Amino acid sequence: MQDVKLRARDAGASAPAPRPSALRRIGLALTPLLWLGPSLVLIAVVVLWPVAEMVRTSLLKISSSGVTLGDRGGGNYTDLFDEDDLVPVVLRTVGWVAGVVITTMVLSLAIGQLLNARFPGRRLVRWAVIVPWAASVLMTSLIWKWMLDNYSGVVNRVLLDLHLIDKPENWLAHPRGAMLWMMWVAVFVSLPFASFVILAGLQTIPEDVYEAARVDGAGPFRTYFGITLPLLRPAILIASIINVINVFNSFPIIWAMTGGGPGHATDTTTTFMYKLAFYDQNVGESAAMAVVNFLMILVMVLLYLRASRWREEVR
């Protein structure tokens, strides 16, 4: 705040009259720009410009070598909507996001609670929970891919030794099973962030609220659903929105573990987009898919915010 006053005085010094002149008023009005400017530039360069570029590309005719051959209007979009695989891929993406986010949120509510409790070695456990977050997602996915390998995977070894199965199972070759395993990996890498947001949320709840509840004779169950959960709403909101966006756009897990195959049986919109560009050599159609993807995520986040009445949180 001090800086603002200083700046305002400097601007005033250059004005001739003591009464606020037009120049000074403009100066005052523009002052916030100095502070907002950098972030506005940042948003324009890293967010708005790529979006504009993406939309522009989706309207172009681009040859397989990468040369722009001119305008194509909505042709890329009609091509995209003609793909037989589009609808299953979109439905799968929605299922993938819902499954991963819901599981992650439920588990992280429990983990957050655990991390908030006092017990010996809590610091160690907190660090351990961060590990999947610190490790590269690609690395985690590759490790799981090899753990689930048909020939040398440790999962098969353990199950064989326990006599739960009598011959190795090719886990990632069957679309449904592969999808479930990949969702598990996605939950695994999403948990740390979500748990820590929940933990932060738990720590903002004042102790006296709980005290009051105790005095009123509320049991642990009542306390949790009557106090903790409602007060955690902002934290849950933030964690799940960021989680939705991350999971929706998650490329490395699926790409490393199944490559979206066999066929398109485990593709989500993100891997499908990649295949359109680099297998089908159709950059324009891929950009159209990217625009559709972008709109889908926008709609999903808006619907979610509306459903959870975020305006109340902001006030």
Place this chain on the structure above:
Amino acid sequence: MKRHLIGALAAGLSVALGVSGCGKGSSSDDGGSDGKTIKFVAAIYSDNTKPFWDGLIKDFEAKNSGYKVQLEMVDWTQMDAKVKTYVQTKQVPDVLNYNAFSDFARDGLIYKASEVVSPAVLSDFTPTFTEQAKYNGEQYGLPFISSARLMFYNKALFGKAGIKDAPKTWDEVKADAEKVKRGGAIGYGLPLGPEEAQAEFYSWAMNNGGGWVNPAGKWAINQPANVDTLTFLRNLTKSGLTQPNPETTDRKTVFNQFAQGKIGLAIGGPFTKASFIDPVNKSLEFGVAPLPSKSGTEHNTLGVMDVLAAFKKNDGKNKEAVQKFLDFFYQKDNTAKFLTKEGFLPVTKSAGDVLSSDPYMKQFVDALPTSKFAPTGNPAWTSVAGAVKQSLGTSVAGSEPKKVLDKIQETAEKAG
């Protein structure tokens, strides 16, 4: 104070981003305007690739003072994305090492071969490869390395199953696979995963009179011979004679299993010994035989070729430096050194003589004259191959072979 610092950081960051962002769109190239510095993008074939090029470029720069070559190594998994970005942002290298060239030729991006190598080099290319490097009757691609495919079989497993010779017909393949399977191993290793489904399928289809195009050069992917081939492979799978789930198995998995002595038969190339078998078991007893055919009379080999392509830049100012560099690489000793290091086959007559001294390599060199290639001269081939990689494998799992091939045919006709 702290806020000040963050503000300054944000401003600095956004300026930096803005500057680098603007740089992306412009078509300026670094230092190439004098025409003596060229950029060469090379693919990584193995750990030997970079040291080879580093050495060769050093040698070249020493012998041609004033000329400079900037080397960029790109992994095959990233190559397609990189190349598209180069072209889109008008930052093409002067020389590119790639597996396709015809769409560059169609879009007028690259020189004709005769413009960038000396007549001596041009006439040293083996005619088979010159043919493959043509677009619309003109040679654009410069054959770089080649490879051929033959049938590998495990002699120990064959001995145990009481089989004497490698199979010559498809019926024998099936019978041998059954015998090997009875011994507890996998009969035939069938990789129809996205890595190289097109190569595996064509290796079978060409030996049944099938292929990608008809004699008139039009796409004929769903022709009866191909459906028949795919049905045969599907039957092998359904009878449990292959490894489980060929539709998700890549070539490297099959060859790791072969090297461990767990697979009786699999189709491999010259690189299979050095890259897969030797690291696992140098004493593995295996034989190499021609690819089996349905009738057993004629045995074709799958040929594969990678190319160098020289891009037009600065109104042709880079042509002289590019030619100097390419002529230098195509000297007999330099080419042969690369091929022996990487386990590939020659594309020039002079290097072929050097390589035939190795008996293992000789089998492949000898197979080259009967080899058939994918239609790489057709600019649509890359997208057809892409469609094959994505969906062909599903035909041995859930989908019907005919339907899968019909759909690929449709993609091919749409692509041109």
